[in-house]
Amino acid sequence: MNASIGLQAYSVREEWDKDILGTLERLAEIGYKNLELAITNTGDELLTGGLKADELRKELDRLGMKAVSTHVYPLNNANWERIVDFNQEVGSSAIVYPIHYFSNLQDVHDLSANMNKWGEICLKHGMNFYFHNHFHEFQPMGGQTIMDRLLDNTDENLVKIELDTYWAMRGGVDPIEYLRKLGSRCDLVHQKDVPATTQPLNLLELVGTEEVITEQRFSEFWKAEDFTEIGDGIMDIGGILRVIQELGFAKYVFVEQDMTSLQPLDSVQRSYSNFSKLWQTV
Secondary structure (H helix, E strand, O other): OOOEEEEEHHHHHHHHHHOHHHHHHHHHHHOOOEEEEEEOOOOOOOOEOOEOHHHHHHHHHHHOOEEEEEEEOOOOOOOHHHHHHHHHHHOOOEEEEOOOOOOOHHHHHHHHHHHHHHHHHHHHOOOEEEEEOOOHHHOEOOOOEHHHHHHHHOOOOOOEEEEEHHHHHHOOOOHHHHHHHHHHHOOEEEEOEOOOOOOOOOOHHHHOOOOOOOHHHHHOOOOHHHOEOOOOOOOOHHHHHHHHHHHOOOOEEEEOOOOOOOOHHHHHHHHHHHHHHHHHHO
């Protein structure tokens, strides 16, 4: 495959904050070479795991790893000069907006407008900007899904999509068909797996089409028992990888374990092992 395996560092967030150097060394031993960072302190000096960008870059270089993209939240009123400088110094060429909640259609239009502006900033600095989905973007609002409205109201040259296949499925969408729909607009993908015991798979069967999904409401569906390591669940990951290969657009497929019943480093090791085997069969 042309795409490479990566890891969203949020998967090991507690270990990362406690001992970033030890965590990086363990990830390198597992085999991870490509990392997607997660930054949530946009109002202050940008740090991750207590390290500045140049300090992290030095450790990544030492371990033969690289940061290829960064989730940044929140972005409203964020210091974009600082965000761009951090990413360029650490080596990341992509900024991803990881989550948003929508009260009404105006929220959808406002986010679309903002993402076009953020995408322009990134493009100006030779970077790409992405939106990362969860399940609630596939909820209909005003006769169209929120996701479709975001796609229609953002410039595809400024705003790309990082498709989270798990959350797309939990929004009642076939991730394989949605990858086909997105085409070249999606060149970053998130992958995890869902246990056979998770019911219903489509969370919109629980919340319906009218309920407003707030951050608090979303957290009720964020449970360790509804996540499992890649290859241990029921997602058609082989099929996802085959369509990724067929389309030929994806640069990276990131392991992302939102929650786990295992120790996080053991979790991402298991996903890497299983994922690597699946990768070889495509």
